[in-house]
Amino acid sequence: MSSSKTIFVTGATGFLGRHVVNQAAAAGHQVRALVRPSSSASVLSPAEATGNLALVRGDLASRNGLTEGMQGSDLLIHLAAVKGGDYFSRFSGTVIGTENVLACAREAAINDLVAISTFSVYDYGERRAKSTFDESFPVIKDPAGRDEYAETKLYQDELYQQFAGEDGRHMVMIRPGMIYGQDELWHPLLGGEFGPINLRVGFKARPPITYVENCAEAIVLAAERLVDPASTHQLDDEVINIVDDDLPTASEYADKVKALIDVPSSVPVPLPVMQAAARVGAVINRSLFDGKAKLPSIALPDQVDARFKPFVYSNEKAKRLLGWSPRYSLDEALSRSVGQPAGV
Amino acid sequence: MAKTLRTAVIGAGAISLEHLPFLSTSHRCELAAIVDLSPVSAEIATRKFGGVPYTDVDEMLDRERPDIVHVLTPPHTHGFLVSKSLAAGAHVLCEKPMSPTAEEAEKLLAEAAAAGRHLIENHNYRFNDEVLALREIIDEGRIGAVREVDIRMALPIRDAGSRFADANLPNAIHSMPAGVLHDFITHLSYLMIDLAGVRHFERVIAAMSNHGGGDLFTFDDLDALLISRADVAGPETDETPVHGRIRFSCRTSPDLFSLTVRGADGEASTDIFHPHLDVVIDRPGGPQLTPIVNHLVNGVGLARSGARNFGRKLLQHTPYHGLVRFLDQTYTALGADLEPPVTADDVLSAARLVDAIVAAGTREERS
Numbered sequence: 001m002s003s004s005k006t007i008f009v010t011g012a013t014g015f016l017g018r019h020v021v022n023q024a025a026a027a028g029h030q031v032r033a034l035v036r037p038s039s040s041a042s043v044l045s046p047a048e049a050t051g052n053l054a055l056v057r058g059d060l061a062s063r064n065g066l067t068e069g070m071q072g073s074d075l076l077i078h079l080a081a082v083k084g085g086d087y088f089s090r091f092s093g094t095v096i097g098t099e100n101v102l103a104c105a106r107e108a109a110i111n112d113l114v115a116i117s118t119f120s121v122y123d124y125g126e127r128r129a130k131s132t133f134d135e136s137f138p139v140i141k142d143p144a145g146r147d148e149y150a151e152t153k154l155y156q157d158e159l160y161q162q163f164a165g166e167d168g169r170h171m172v173m174i175r176p177g178m179i180y181g182q183d184e185l186w187h188p189l190l191g192g193e194f195g196p197i198n199l200r201v202g203f204k205a206r207p208p209i210t211y212v213e214n215c216a217e218a219i220v221l222a223a224e225r226l227v228d229p230a231s232t233h234q235l236d237d238e239v240i241n242i243v244d245d246d247l248p249t250a251s252e253y254a255d256k257v258k259a260l261i262d263v264p265s266s267v268p269v270p271l272p273v274m275q276a277a278a279r280v281g282a283v284i285n286r287s288l289f290d291g292k293a294k295l296p297s298i299a300l301p302d303q304v305d306a307r308f309k310p311f312v313y314s315n316e317k318a319k320r321l322l323g324w325s326p327r328y329s330l331d332e333a334l335s336r337s338v339g340q341p342a343g344v
Numbered sequence: 345m346a347k348t349l350r351t352a353v354i355g356a357g358a359i360s361l362e363h364l365p366f367l368s369t370s371h372r373c374e375l376a377a378i379v380d381l382s383p384v385s386a387e388i389a390t391r392k393f394g395g396v397p398y399t400d401v402d403e404m405l406d407r408e409r410p411d412i413v414h415v416l417t418p419p420h421t422h423g424f425l426v427s428k429s430l431a432a433g434a435h436v437l438c439e440k441p442m443s444p445t446a447e448e449a450e451k452l453l454a455e456a457a458a459a460g461r462h463l464i465e466n467h468n469y470r471f472n473d474e475v476l477a478l479r480e481i482i483d484e485g486r487i488g489a490v491r492e493v494d495i496r497m498a499l500p501i502r503d504a505g506s507r508f509a510d511a512n513l514p515n516a517i518h519s520m521p522a523g524v525l526h527d528f529i530t531h532l533s534y535l536m537i538d539l540a541g542v543r544h545f546e547r548v549i550a551a552m553s554n555h556g557g558g559d560l561f562t563f564d565d566l567d568a569l570l571i572s573r574a575d576v577a578g579p580e581t582d583e584t585p586v587h588g589r590i591r592f593s594c595r596t597s598p599d600l601f602s603l604t605v606r607g608a609d610g611e612a613s614t615d616i617f618h619p620h621l622d623v624v625i626d627r628p629g630g631p632q633l634t635p636i637v638n639h640l641v642n643g644v645g646l647a648r649s650g651a652r653n654f655g656r657k658l659l660q661h662t663p664y665h666g667l668v669r670f671l672d673q674t675y676t677a678l679g680a681d682l683e684p685p686v687t688a689d690d691v692l693s694a695a696r697l698v699d700a701i702v703a704a705g706t707r708e709e710r711s
Binding site for chain 2: 036037038039059061062084085086087088089091092095096099144155159289292293294
């Protein structure tokens, strides 16, 4: 284990954040977890049991008390983002929240940042299907007009880059693929709602999945290496994608999940059919409605590409720079997700 | 020829997304600046809609010298921002509620009058298609003299995910005299004044309640009865009292914003969230056939509304569509030095009705 550090974590009780906090505390780091004033922190009980956890009560929508709570921390892991609601809820929670936390980090003299981004910022239409998908993949150039999640995460990335460009600051940006785990086994990458019907799109694509505990471990490793003078320069300003090894096809994953939990019944649709339908819809929208018609996201060409187009995902950079490899295989991860011992 | 107005927006929050598309595309204005305390909010808003980003209102007013300022910040900040903008020589269009009390509204309107500028509160729903259709039915005398107006709104303000229900970050509206009801009560009041044709209700009986309990909400329910004249009795005349009912609930679904106007000769109703128009009046065919004709006419109308509303949903013709009409008429009037469609008297009358309802509601709650 590297030397103990004091790590400030936002989004600490979230799906990914709770594992980051618990793993960092178990690794011997002092963790300050930002938790909203009236939210329960019971999911952090493993961290609490280590004696390495301190809760900081606050909300990223306001800077009140944030700087004080961050004082003395060695680095910031910023996980908080809003995934639901209308555009402004997402903008407020993700973009203004990031602006606030980075402003307070500056005041608290925190120079090191592990910034959590997303695969949603990549421009999936730019490359041919089945090509290698790594950190050199192009990012969406014009955020406006994309779905609200991608748009707000792109603005968040701009704020990260601004912070990283300031003197004396270091940042590593982590982009996890589709994170799965307990209560989060079914995912939009497998399909989506179209009116009253659930569609499952594509069969042979291998979605860029990562099990939540595997992903959390990569983030903790990134934090340790970023503040370690011996490896800071290797990570500084780097973007690292996180996907697991031996990715299953969408059908294989869906079948394994179906064997464990009840999932919504769905209509299978081949990817070319969905892509053609989305493109016809886009042409009709442009020609008849001046592009103003609001269609379900699953019927938008860029969304169909982003969610279902097959690529060969690489995690070579994560392994090389972080010394990470996914601890749990798919079967082990699924077993852990449903509370069964591995192999059952 | 109408003048093109230089416009500045203060506040790049959620409601600005309803104003800015008009301001960035209308030939009646030039969007000069967007101010927000959050630099990234101002920056992204100007990137999308135009203008120069600012985080300081004084600096913006000094440099940009706007002809009109839209004040779109949380309600408790309206007063001093309106005053600053008027002092800088700008007309002001302020989101509702402009002020917590009628007294404060009166003070701001006096500042505007002294500066020779217009101070306009956003009364957007008056300009929705359905409300204008109701207004036309009334004006044409199709339902006779208006006797009753019933306005009901139902919104799930206490449900998880509601911007009002977040105990971690209490919405600023909770600090207004009617609590969260103050977010809606201005709409309900100006619509009542407009449809009833009554500027002042002499009798106001109201119950404001906190049925859901807890400390976050002061009130979550409103039931108000308004009567225009307190002491008029005798045969029907122009002085015959008009009754109004204003109801807000968070405990019924679906979302609702219904308006019903009952006249001496018939009634007309619509719903701003689910647009349609029902008109029940004397029809050709006499008393025997009138109910059937009303059913047929309104049934056909309802079916047509269903088809139209599907198209509206597809094309995002939202309940906010009246705002664009309101802004267009306002800019047209101001550009030609004419009276804007929402007058100082409209603003003050609505503020006074809100005051009367809140006073009656809190009195009832105390007793």
